[in-house]
Amino acid sequence: MTEYTANISPNHIHKFFKKDPEELLKSTLEKKYGSRYTNYRKRYYEYISKDVPDYEKVYDYPMSVILELVNRCNLQCVMCHQAWRNDSDKHTIDDKILDKLFQDFKENQLSCLMLSISEPLLYKNLPKILKMTEEAEIMDVFLFTNGTLLNKEKSKMILESNITRLFISIDALTSETYNKIRVPVSKRLKNSNRIIELENNIKNFIKMKKDMKKLLPLTRTSFVALDNNSHEVKKFVNKWEQIVDSAEVQRLTAIEGWDQLKDSKNKNLIKKLKKYNCNEPMGQISVYSDGTVAPCCNTFGRNEPIGNVKNFTIKEIWLGKKMQEIRNGFKENNPGKVCQICIENSVSEEYNKAVIK
Numbered sequence: 001m002t003e004y005t006a007n008i009s010p011n012h013i014h015k016f017f018k019k020d021p022e023e024l025l026k027s028t029l030e031k032k033y034g035s036r037y038t039n040y041r042k043r044y045y046e047y048i049s050k051d052v053p054d055y056e057k058v059y060d061y062p063m064s065v066i067l068e069l070v071n072r073c074n075l076q077c078v079m080c081h082q083a084w085r086n087d088s089d090k091h092t093i094d095d096k097i098l099d100k101l102f103q104d105f106k107e108n109q110l111s112c113l114m115l116s117i118s119e120p121l122l123y124k125n126l127p128k129i130l131k132m133t134e135e136a137e138i139m140d141v142f143l144f145t146n147g148t149l150l151n152k153e154k155s156k157m158i159l160e161s162n163i164t165r166l167f168i169s170i171d172a173l174t175s176e177t178y179n180k181i182r183v184p185v186s187k188r189l190k191n192s193n194r195i196i197e198l199e200n201n202i203k204n205f206i207k208m209k210k211d212m213k214k215l216l217p218l219t220r221t222s223f224v225a226l227d228n229n230s231h232e233v234k235k236f237v238n239k240w241e242q243i244v245d246s247a248e249v250q251r252l253t254a255i256e257g258w259d260q261l262k263d264s265k266n267k268n269l270i271k272k273l274k275k276y277n278c279n280e281p282m283g284q285i286s287v288y289s290d291g292t293v294a295p296c297c298n299t300f301g302r303n304e305p306i307g308n309v310k311n312f313t314i315k316e317i318w319l320g321k322k323m324q325e326i327r328n329g330f331k332e333n334n335p336g337k338v339c340q341i342c343i344e345n346s347v348s349e350e351y352n353k354a355v356i357k
Contacts, residue, residue, distance in 0.1 A: 011048075012251040012346065016237045021218045021245045025140075025164060028215055033139050040111040040139060047283040055282070055331040061108045062318050064284035066297050067101075068117035069093050069129065071289045075119070075146050076183050077171070079224055081255045084288065084302050085118050086185060091289040092123070097309055098132065101287065104314050106136040116144035116297070117286060121154055130161040140164050143217070146182065148194070150201040155208050158217065166217040168202060170195075171224050173232035173239065181229055206243060219244040224252050253298055257345035261303060261338065269337050272344050276335045281327050285318060293317050295326050300342035 015021075022041075029037045043063055047053075070092045071085050082088075105113070113133055120126065120143055133141045143158065147168040158166060172178035178195040206219060221240040223233060233249055240247035260269075280296035287293050291310040294301035304326070307317035317323065329335040335343070 011051075014249045015246050016241045016248070017246040018241060019245070021220075024215060024245065025218060029139055029164065036109070036111075037139055043111075044283075047279055050279065052277050053279050053282045053330075055327045058282065058319070058324075058327070060319070061110070061315055062283060062285050064112040064114060065105070065110060065314065066114040066116050066284060066286040067093075068287065068289045069115065069120050069123035069126070071118050072122055073119040073146070074122065074148060074185050076185055078181050078183065079171075079226060079252055079255060081258050081299055083258070084299070093289045094291070097291055098129070101309060101314070102132045102136045105138060108315060110136065110138050112140040112142070113138045114142040114144065114297075116142065117288065117299075119146060119149070121145050121149040127157055127161075130157070130163065134162045138162075142167060144169070147198050147201050150205055152204065152208075155201075155205045158205075159209055159212055159214055163217045165220065166205070167220045167222060168244075169222050169224070170198065170236070170240075171222070171226070172229055173236045177229050177232055181226065203243065218246070220246045220248055222248045222250055224250045226252060251346060253300065253342060254345040255299075257300060257341045260341045260345075261300075264337055264341070269340060271340065276330060276333055276340060276343055278330055278335075278339060278343060281323065281330070285314070285323075287314075295323055298342055300338055300345075304336065304338040 026037075026041070040063065043059070047063065070090070071088060072090060073080075073085055076082055076086060104110075115129070123129070130141075141161075141163045142165045143163050144167045147170070150168070169182075170178070171181050172195060175193050175195045178198075179190055182194075184190055184194070202219070202221065209217075209219070221236075221244050223229070223236050225233060237247045237249065278296070280298070280301075284297060285293055285295060285306070286297055286301060287309055288302065291308045292302070292305050293307045293309060293314075295304055295306050306322040306326070307320060309317070312320070326336065326339065329339060
Protein backbone atom coordinates (compact mmCIF):
# COMPACT_ATOMS: atom_id res chain seq x y z
CA MET A 1 0.00 0.00 0.00
CA THR A 2 1.13 3.54 -0.67
CA GLU A 3 2.24 5.29 2.49
CA TYR A 4 -0.53 7.39 4.00
CA THR A 5 -0.19 11.12 4.56
CA ALA A 6 -1.40 11.95 8.05
CA ASN A 7 -0.26 15.55 7.65
CA ILE A 8 -3.20 16.38 5.39
CA SER A 9 -5.85 14.24 7.03
CA PRO A 10 -7.67 14.32 10.36
CA ASN A 11 -6.23 11.85 12.86
CA HIS A 12 -9.22 9.49 12.47
CA ILE A 13 -8.57 9.02 8.73
CA HIS A 14 -5.67 7.49 6.83
CA LYS A 15 -5.48 8.31 3.15
CA PHE A 16 -3.80 6.26 0.43
CA PHE A 17 -3.13 7.48 -3.12
CA LYS A 18 -0.79 7.51 -6.09
CA LYS A 19 -1.00 11.26 -6.73
CA ASP A 20 -1.65 13.77 -3.96
CA PRO A 21 -5.38 14.64 -4.30
CA GLU A 22 -4.83 17.97 -2.55
CA GLU A 23 -2.42 19.03 -5.29
CA LEU A 24 -4.92 17.96 -7.96
CA LEU A 25 -7.60 20.04 -6.30
CA LYS A 26 -5.30 23.02 -5.81
CA SER A 27 -4.31 23.08 -9.48
CA THR A 28 -7.93 23.76 -10.43
CA LEU A 29 -9.45 25.75 -7.57
CA GLU A 30 -6.54 28.08 -6.88
CA LYS A 31 -6.73 29.24 -10.48
CA LYS A 32 -10.44 29.88 -10.10
CA TYR A 33 -10.56 31.45 -6.62
CA GLY A 34 -7.02 32.68 -6.00
CA SER A 35 -6.13 33.71 -2.45
CA ARG A 36 -9.61 32.90 -1.18
CA TYR A 37 -8.93 29.21 -1.83
CA THR A 38 -5.38 29.42 -0.48
CA ASN A 39 -6.62 30.95 2.78
CA TYR A 40 -9.33 28.32 3.10
CA ARG A 41 -6.85 25.45 2.86
CA LYS A 42 -4.48 27.22 5.26
CA ARG A 43 -7.31 27.39 7.77
CA TYR A 44 -8.14 23.73 7.15
CA TYR A 45 -4.58 22.56 7.81
CA GLU A 46 -4.52 24.65 10.97
CA TYR A 47 -7.84 23.10 11.97
CA ILE A 48 -6.77 19.45 11.62
CA SER A 49 -3.14 19.71 12.73
CA LYS A 50 -3.58 20.67 16.38
CA ASP A 51 -4.04 17.96 19.01
CA VAL A 52 -5.19 20.73 21.34
CA PRO A 53 -7.15 23.38 19.39
CA ASP A 54 -7.00 27.05 20.25
CA TYR A 55 -10.48 27.33 21.71
CA GLU A 56 -10.12 31.10 21.93
CA LYS A 57 -9.58 31.50 18.18
CA VAL A 58 -13.09 31.41 16.76
CA TYR A 59 -13.66 32.62 13.22
CA ASP A 60 -16.81 34.61 12.42
CA TYR A 61 -18.24 31.81 10.29
CA PRO A 62 -17.74 28.05 10.04
CA MET A 63 -15.29 26.80 7.45
CA SER A 64 -17.60 23.92 6.51
CA VAL A 65 -21.30 23.23 6.73
CA ILE A 66 -22.61 19.66 6.51
CA LEU A 67 -26.11 19.64 5.03
CA GLU A 68 -28.73 16.90 5.10
CA LEU A 69 -31.33 17.17 2.32
CA VAL A 70 -33.63 14.32 3.33
CA ASN A 71 -33.34 12.08 6.40
CA ARG A 72 -33.49 8.81 4.55
CA CYS A 73 -31.04 6.22 3.26
CA ASN A 74 -31.56 3.09 1.18
CA LEU A 75 -29.10 1.26 3.47
CA GLN A 76 -29.12 0.56 7.20
CA CYS A 77 -25.45 -0.03 7.92
CA VAL A 78 -24.54 -1.82 11.14
CA MET A 79 -22.34 1.05 12.38
CA CYS A 80 -24.88 3.76 11.64
CA HIS A 81 -27.51 4.73 14.20
CA GLN A 82 -30.94 5.17 12.59
CA ALA A 83 -32.67 7.25 15.27
CA TRP A 84 -32.59 10.41 13.15
CA ARG A 85 -32.91 8.72 9.79
CA ASN A 86 -34.95 5.72 8.67
CA ASP A 87 -36.49 5.13 12.11
CA SER A 88 -37.79 8.70 12.45
CA ASP A 89 -40.51 10.79 10.82
CA LYS A 90 -39.47 11.78 7.32
CA HIS A 91 -38.13 15.30 6.80
CA THR A 92 -37.17 16.87 3.48
CA ILE A 93 -35.45 20.22 3.74
CA ASP A 94 -37.84 23.09 3.11
CA ASP A 95 -37.35 25.35 0.07
CA LYS A 96 -37.59 28.43 2.29
CA ILE A 97 -34.81 27.07 4.49
CA LEU A 98 -32.69 26.39 1.42
CA ASP A 99 -33.17 29.90 0.07
CA LYS A 100 -32.28 31.38 3.46
CA LEU A 101 -29.25 29.13 3.88
CA PHE A 102 -27.72 29.71 0.47
CA GLN A 103 -28.21 33.45 0.69
CA ASP A 104 -26.39 33.27 4.04
CA PHE A 105 -23.65 31.11 2.51
CA LYS A 106 -23.10 33.63 -0.28
CA GLU A 107 -23.07 36.68 2.00
CA ASN A 108 -20.52 35.05 4.33
CA GLN A 109 -18.49 33.35 1.59
CA LEU A 110 -18.82 29.79 2.88
CA SER A 111 -15.75 27.85 1.77
CA CYS A 112 -17.00 24.28 1.95
CA LEU A 113 -20.38 22.53 1.78
CA MET A 114 -20.76 18.81 2.41
CA LEU A 115 -23.93 17.11 1.18
CA SER A 116 -24.03 14.23 3.60
CA ILE A 117 -25.52 12.76 6.83
CA SER A 118 -28.12 10.67 4.97
CA GLU A 119 -28.10 9.64 1.26
CA PRO A 120 -28.16 12.82 -0.88
CA LEU A 121 -28.85 10.93 -4.12
CA LEU A 122 -32.33 10.17 -2.74
CA TYR A 123 -33.16 13.89 -2.81
CA LYS A 124 -35.35 14.47 -5.87
CA ASN A 125 -34.25 18.00 -6.69
CA LEU A 126 -30.51 17.63 -6.34
CA PRO A 127 -29.74 19.55 -9.58
CA LYS A 128 -31.36 22.62 -7.98
CA ILE A 129 -29.06 22.30 -4.95
CA LEU A 130 -25.99 22.00 -7.15
CA LYS A 131 -27.02 25.10 -9.05
CA MET A 132 -27.43 26.95 -5.75
CA THR A 133 -23.92 25.95 -4.63
CA GLU A 134 -22.56 27.44 -7.84
CA GLU A 135 -24.53 30.67 -7.47
CA ALA A 136 -23.37 30.98 -3.84
CA GLU A 137 -19.74 30.61 -5.05
CA ILE A 138 -18.96 27.82 -2.61
CA MET A 139 -15.47 26.67 -3.54
CA ASP A 140 -15.36 23.11 -2.23
CA VAL A 141 -18.52 20.99 -2.59
CA PHE A 142 -18.51 17.42 -1.28
CA LEU A 143 -21.09 14.76 -2.07
CA PHE A 144 -21.02 11.75 0.25
CA THR A 145 -22.88 8.69 -1.05
CA ASN A 146 -23.05 4.93 -0.71
CA GLY A 147 -22.84 4.78 -4.51
CA THR A 148 -25.69 2.34 -5.04
CA LEU A 149 -27.73 5.00 -6.90
CA LEU A 150 -24.80 6.30 -8.94
CA ASN A 151 -26.24 5.44 -12.34
CA LYS A 152 -25.35 7.02 -15.70
CA GLU A 153 -27.83 9.88 -15.32
CA LYS A 154 -26.65 10.85 -11.84
CA SER A 155 -23.00 10.48 -12.85
CA LYS A 156 -23.53 12.93 -15.71
CA MET A 157 -25.34 15.33 -13.37
CA ILE A 158 -22.43 15.27 -10.91
CA LEU A 159 -19.78 15.69 -13.59
CA GLU A 160 -21.58 18.69 -15.08
CA SER A 161 -21.88 20.38 -11.67
CA ASN A 162 -19.37 22.18 -9.46
CA ILE A 163 -18.98 19.22 -7.08
CA THR A 164 -15.30 18.99 -6.24
CA ARG A 165 -15.25 15.70 -4.30
CA LEU A 166 -17.31 12.54 -4.65
CA PHE A 167 -16.84 10.34 -1.57
CA ILE A 168 -18.20 6.81 -1.76
CA SER A 169 -18.50 4.60 1.31
CA ILE A 170 -17.96 0.88 0.74
CA ASP A 171 -16.46 -0.64 3.94
CA ALA A 172 -15.83 -4.05 2.38
CA LEU A 173 -13.87 -5.92 -0.27
CA THR A 174 -16.02 -9.01 -0.70
CA SER A 175 -19.71 -9.53 -1.27
CA GLU A 176 -20.01 -11.55 1.92
CA THR A 177 -18.62 -8.75 4.09
CA TYR A 178 -20.53 -6.03 2.22
CA ASN A 179 -23.85 -7.79 2.83
CA LYS A 180 -23.08 -8.08 6.55
CA ILE A 181 -22.19 -4.42 7.01
CA ARG A 182 -24.13 -2.45 4.40
CA VAL A 183 -27.57 -3.91 4.86
CA PRO A 184 -30.20 -2.75 2.34
CA VAL A 185 -33.52 -1.36 3.56
CA SER A 186 -35.18 -3.55 0.91
CA LYS A 187 -34.44 -7.03 2.26
CA ARG A 188 -34.97 -8.65 -1.14
CA LEU A 189 -31.63 -7.14 -2.22
CA LYS A 190 -29.60 -8.53 0.66
CA ASN A 191 -28.41 -11.73 -0.99
CA SER A 192 -27.70 -10.29 -4.44
CA ASN A 193 -24.16 -9.54 -5.50
CA ARG A 194 -24.59 -5.84 -4.74
CA ILE A 195 -20.92 -4.99 -4.37
CA ILE A 196 -20.27 -5.87 -8.02
CA GLU A 197 -23.03 -3.48 -9.09
CA LEU A 198 -21.54 -0.79 -6.86
CA GLU A 199 -18.05 -1.32 -8.26
CA ASN A 200 -19.43 -1.05 -11.79
CA ASN A 201 -21.15 2.23 -10.88
CA ILE A 202 -17.85 3.66 -9.67
CA LYS A 203 -15.83 2.39 -12.63
CA ASN A 204 -18.42 3.75 -15.08
CA PHE A 205 -18.26 7.12 -13.32
CA ILE A 206 -14.46 7.15 -13.62
CA LYS A 207 -14.69 6.29 -17.31
CA MET A 208 -17.24 9.04 -17.94
CA LYS A 209 -15.03 11.48 -16.05
CA LYS A 210 -12.05 10.58 -18.26
CA ASP A 211 -14.14 10.75 -21.43
CA MET A 212 -15.29 14.24 -20.44
CA LYS A 213 -11.66 15.16 -19.65
CA LYS A 214 -12.58 16.24 -16.16
CA LEU A 215 -10.07 16.51 -13.31
CA LEU A 216 -12.82 17.03 -10.74
CA PRO A 217 -14.58 15.81 -8.78
CA LEU A 218 -11.90 13.92 -6.93
CA THR A 219 -13.21 10.44 -6.27
CA ARG A 220 -12.60 8.63 -2.99
CA THR A 221 -13.63 5.23 -1.70
CA SER A 222 -13.72 4.73 2.07
CA PHE A 223 -13.59 1.91 4.57
CA VAL A 224 -14.64 2.15 8.23
CA ALA A 225 -12.57 -0.38 10.18
CA LEU A 226 -14.78 -2.76 12.21
CA ASP A 227 -14.16 -6.07 13.93
CA ASN A 228 -15.85 -7.96 11.08
CA ASN A 229 -14.16 -6.27 8.12
CA SER A 230 -10.69 -5.13 9.20
CA HIS A 231 -9.13 -8.26 7.71
CA GLU A 232 -9.96 -6.82 4.27
CA VAL A 233 -8.37 -3.39 4.70
CA LYS A 234 -5.07 -4.03 2.94
CA LYS A 235 -6.61 -5.66 -0.12
CA PHE A 236 -9.29 -2.95 -0.26
CA VAL A 237 -6.67 -0.20 -0.35
CA ASN A 238 -4.48 -2.05 -2.86
CA LYS A 239 -7.46 -2.46 -5.16
CA TRP A 240 -9.04 0.98 -4.99
CA GLU A 241 -5.94 3.18 -5.02
CA GLN A 242 -5.41 1.87 -8.57
CA ILE A 243 -8.88 3.06 -9.62
CA VAL A 244 -9.86 6.23 -7.74
CA ASP A 245 -8.01 9.34 -6.60
CA SER A 246 -7.72 8.09 -3.03
CA ALA A 247 -8.77 5.24 -0.77
CA GLU A 248 -9.32 5.98 2.91
CA VAL A 249 -9.54 3.99 6.10
CA GLN A 250 -11.57 5.60 8.88
CA ARG A 251 -12.01 5.08 12.59
CA LEU A 252 -15.43 4.14 13.89
CA THR A 253 -17.32 6.06 16.55
CA ALA A 254 -19.17 3.12 18.10
CA ILE A 255 -22.97 3.44 18.21
CA GLU A 256 -22.98 1.66 21.59
CA GLY A 257 -22.46 5.15 22.96
CA TRP A 258 -26.11 5.86 22.20
CA ASP A 259 -27.07 3.37 24.92
CA GLN A 260 -24.73 5.18 27.31
CA LEU A 261 -26.44 8.46 26.50
CA LYS A 262 -29.82 6.93 27.23
CA ASP A 263 -28.63 5.40 30.49
CA SER A 264 -26.90 8.60 31.61
CA LYS A 265 -29.99 10.84 31.67
CA ASN A 266 -30.41 10.66 35.43
CA LYS A 267 -26.89 10.03 36.62
CA ASN A 268 -23.43 11.55 36.43
CA LEU A 269 -20.91 10.02 34.08
CA ILE A 270 -17.50 8.81 35.20
CA LYS A 271 -14.82 10.22 32.93
CA LYS A 272 -12.67 7.55 31.33
CA LEU A 273 -10.02 9.76 29.77
CA LYS A 274 -7.54 12.20 31.27
CA LYS A 275 -7.92 14.72 28.48
CA TYR A 276 -10.80 15.56 26.15
CA ASN A 277 -10.15 17.58 23.00
CA CYS A 278 -12.08 18.01 19.77
CA ASN A 279 -11.38 20.08 16.66
CA GLU A 280 -14.91 19.91 15.27
CA PRO A 281 -16.45 22.91 17.14
CA MET A 282 -13.72 25.12 15.68
CA GLY A 283 -14.45 24.44 12.01
CA GLN A 284 -17.82 23.03 11.12
CA ILE A 285 -21.47 22.51 11.96
CA SER A 286 -24.23 20.25 10.63
CA VAL A 287 -27.68 21.27 9.42
CA TYR A 288 -30.30 18.54 9.43
CA SER A 289 -33.28 18.32 7.10
CA ASP A 290 -35.69 19.59 9.77
CA GLY A 291 -33.52 22.69 10.29
CA THR A 292 -31.85 21.51 13.49
CA VAL A 293 -28.20 22.51 13.78
CA ALA A 294 -25.64 20.28 15.52
CA PRO A 295 -22.09 21.24 16.57
CA CYS A 296 -20.19 18.69 14.49
CA CYS A 297 -20.35 16.07 11.73
CA ASN A 298 -20.65 13.13 14.11
CA THR A 299 -24.15 11.67 14.51
CA PHE A 300 -23.73 11.93 18.30
CA GLY A 301 -23.85 15.69 17.86
CA ARG A 302 -27.53 15.40 16.91
CA ASN A 303 -28.13 14.89 20.63
CA GLU A 304 -26.65 18.32 21.36
CA PRO A 305 -28.68 20.76 19.20
CA ILE A 306 -27.37 24.31 19.17
CA GLY A 307 -30.18 25.99 17.23
CA ASN A 308 -32.45 25.81 14.21
CA VAL A 309 -32.00 27.66 10.92
CA LYS A 310 -35.71 28.37 10.86
CA ASN A 311 -35.12 30.86 13.69
CA PHE A 312 -31.48 31.94 13.45
CA THR A 313 -28.76 32.47 10.87
CA ILE A 314 -25.73 30.19 10.68
CA LYS A 315 -23.54 32.98 12.04
CA GLU A 316 -25.85 33.60 15.01
CA ILE A 317 -25.78 29.88 15.86
CA TRP A 318 -22.03 29.55 15.26
CA LEU A 319 -21.21 32.44 17.59
CA GLY A 320 -24.10 31.74 19.94
CA LYS A 321 -24.20 30.76 23.58
CA LYS A 322 -24.74 27.02 23.12
CA MET A 323 -21.85 26.61 20.69
CA GLN A 324 -19.57 28.63 22.96
CA GLU A 325 -20.51 26.45 25.92
CA ILE A 326 -19.36 23.40 23.94
CA ARG A 327 -16.01 25.03 23.14
CA ASN A 328 -15.58 26.11 26.76
CA GLY A 329 -16.32 22.56 27.88
CA PHE A 330 -13.26 21.35 25.99
CA LYS A 331 -11.19 24.34 27.00
CA GLU A 332 -11.83 23.46 30.66
CA ASN A 333 -11.47 19.71 30.01
CA ASN A 334 -15.03 19.28 31.17
CA PRO A 335 -17.15 18.52 28.09
CA GLY A 336 -20.86 17.82 28.24
CA LYS A 337 -21.98 14.21 28.34
CA VAL A 338 -22.71 13.99 24.59
CA CYS A 339 -19.20 15.11 23.67
CA GLN A 340 -17.65 12.99 26.43
CA ILE A 341 -19.37 9.79 25.32
CA CYS A 342 -18.66 10.50 21.65
CA ILE A 343 -14.92 10.86 22.25
CA GLU A 344 -14.78 7.83 24.53
CA ASN A 345 -16.44 5.74 21.82
CA SER A 346 -14.04 6.97 19.15
CA VAL A 347 -11.18 4.86 20.49
CA SER A 348 -10.92 1.87 18.16
CA GLU A 349 -8.45 -0.98 18.41
CA GLU A 350 -9.68 -2.36 15.09
CA TYR A 351 -8.76 0.88 13.36
CA ASN A 352 -5.32 0.94 14.96
CA LYS A 353 -4.68 -2.66 13.96
CA ALA A 354 -6.07 -2.25 10.45
CA VAL A 355 -4.00 0.74 9.36
CA ILE A 356 -0.50 -0.27 8.32
CA LYS A 357 2.02 2.42 9.12
